[in-house]
Amino acid sequence: SAVISQKPSRDICQRGTSLTIQCQVDSQVTMMFWYRQQPGQSLTLIATANQGSEATYESGFVIDKFPISRPNLTFSTLTVSNMSPEDSSIYLCSVEGLSYEQYFGPGTRLTVT
Amino acid sequence: QKEVEQDPGPLSVPEGAIVSLNCTYSNSAFQYFMWYRQYSRKGPELLMYTYSSGNKEDGRFTAQVDKSSKYISLFIRDSQPSDSATYLCAMNPGAQKLVFGQGTRLTINP
Numbered sequence: 001s002a003v004i005s006q007k008p009s010r011d012i013c014q015r016g017t018s019l020t021i022q023c024q025v026d027s028q029v030t031m032m033f034w035y036r037q038q039p040g041q042s043l044t045l046i047a048t049a050n051q052g053s054e055a056t057y058e059s060g061f062v063i064d065k066f067p068i069s070r071p072n073l074t075f076s077t078l079t080v081s082n083m084s085p086e087d088s089s090i091y092l093c094s095v096e097g098l099s100y101e102q103y104f105g106p107g108t109r110l111t112v113t
Numbered sequence: 114q115k116e117v118e119q120d121p122g123p124l125s126v127p128e129g130a131i132v133s134l135n136c137t138y139s140n141s142a143f144q145y146f147m148w149y150r151q152y153s154r155k156g157p158e159l160l161m162y163t164y165s166s167g168n169k170e171d172g173r174f175t176a177q178v179d180k181s182s183k184y185i186s187l188f189i190r191d192s193q194p195s196d197s198a199t200y201l202c203a204m205n206p207g208a209q210k211l212v213f214g215q216g217t218r219l220t221i222n223p
Contacts, residue, residue, distance in 0.1 A: 001159065004156075033210075041215075041216075042201060042213045042214065042215045042216050043157070043201070043213050045210050045211070048210065058210075092156055092157070099145060099162060099164060100145045100205055100207055100208060101145065101147050101159055101162040102147075102159070102203075102211055103159055104149075104156040104157045104158070104159075105156050106155060106156045107154075107155070107156045109154070
């Protein structure tokens, strides 16, 4: 299984600002995913990021709000733009294994005030 | 109706008990089934994954898939306080996004 790290692990941000979350994998992977997990809830997929192509966003998530970069096979970033308190959540990246299973990073806990 | 249904609990059992966690699903195209364990303030950790129907065992954990009933289970034998966590089932048809259950919060009481 892949080892995944995320930065920052947590942050407290002001309303209207933006935060970029980094996701680093210890091996080359094709598919990377970004999720949001609100308190006490399950995971909601934001977008799928393939290296060399535009990210594919799920219904309810748009590129202007959650721009994603995927510059190579081991790294991706998710930016949460123009934040509001409703964006307070845990943001998780994951990678896909050989049997379509996914491995998750430790998460970034975001609080917007 | 959600594609994947999972009883959110909470579920509380004494140490040493056998725990049964379950999910039902509606999409017959699902072929890959996973169970994740998530401790508080941590990312989900993949516990078990199986393809199609059948059983898979790993130590104290057993995953079962019954595709005819669209029902999957995770059994934990000799449960320990360290098993206290939220357990999430997830599944997909293959090269498509994972669909998650709501998660079951489990507490093992010493």
